[in-house]
Each structure stands twice: as structure tokens, then as C-alpha cells.
Amino acid sequence: xxxxxxxxxxxxxxxxxxxxxxxxxxxxxxxxxxxxxxxxxxxxxxxxxxxxxxxxxxxxxxxxxxxxxxxxxxxxxxxxxxxxxxxxxxxxxxxxxxxxxxxxxxxxxxxxxxxxxxxxxxxx
Numbered sequence: 001x002x003x004x005x006x007x008x009x010x011x012x013x014x015x016x017x018x019x020x021x022x023x024x025x026x027x028x029x030x031x032x033x034x035x036x037x038x039x040x041x042x043x044x045x046x047x048x049x050x051x052x053x054x055x056x057x058x059x060x061x062x063x064x065x066x067x068x069x070x071x072x073x074x075x076x077x078x079x080x081x082x083x084x085x086x087x088x089x090x091x092x093x094x095x096x097x098x099x100x101x102x103x104x105x106x107x108x109x110x111x112x113x114x115x116x117x118x119x120x121x122x123x124x
Contacts, residue, residue, distance in 0.1 A: 028076060029072060031068070
């Protein structure tokens with residue numbers, strides 16, 4: 001994983017896992033790799049990974065089962081709320097950046113429509 005020096009690493013790890021959960025790569029009820037394995041996978045310190053997981057536990061996106069490990073929540077509503085939150089964050093970020101270029105709301109919508117119509121790869 002490539003980390004952005006301007007954003008705390010634990011936060012980036014948490015968001016990485018959130019995107020996997022929302023995208024379905026980590027399905028509801030699926031067991032997460034161990035903290036040590038996750039640290040190896042994302043090339044981060046074990047304590048940093050544990051910090052990310054602790055926040056995810058507090059937010060009830062993952063659940064800890066004593067002696068078994070951490071699992072993605074099976075609460076579909078929580079996952080939907082997480083997805084909505086991530087979508088709003090991305091829209092807000094794009095909106096602010098486009099407004100900084102002096103685009104009006106109408107121009108932003110036009111540009112998004114044009115982008116969606118002309119893009120060549122759905123995974124961009």
C-alpha cells in the first residue's frame with residue numbers, strides 16, 4: 001500500500017478496509033486477516049494496524065469474537081451507512097476542488113455528465 005504522508009497511516013488503513021467492505025471484497029461476516037498479517041499486507045507497523053482496527057470496532061464496522069479474530073459486521077444497514085458516508089466524502093472533496101476552479105454548480109454537473117459519457121474505462 002502506498003501511503004500519503006499528509007494523512008495518518010492508521011486512517012488510510014481504515015479507509016482501505018472500508019472500501020473493501022463497501023465494494024464487497026470483504027463480505028459481511030468474513031473474518032479479517034490477523035493484525036500481524038494485515039500489517040504485512042499493507043506494510044505498516046502492527047500498532048498502527050491495531051489502531052485502525054480499534055476505531056473500526058468502536059464504529060461497529062467490524063466485530064471481535066474472542067479467540068476467533070475480527071469479522072466484518074453482518075449489519076447490512078451499518079455497511080450501507082458507511083457506503084453513504086464514503087460517497088458523500090468523495091463528492092464533497094470533488095465539489096470543493098471544482099468550486100475552487102470557479103465552476104458553478106451547473107458547470108460541475110455538466111462536467112460530471114460529460115466525464116461519465118466520455119470515459120473509456122469504468123474502473124478509472
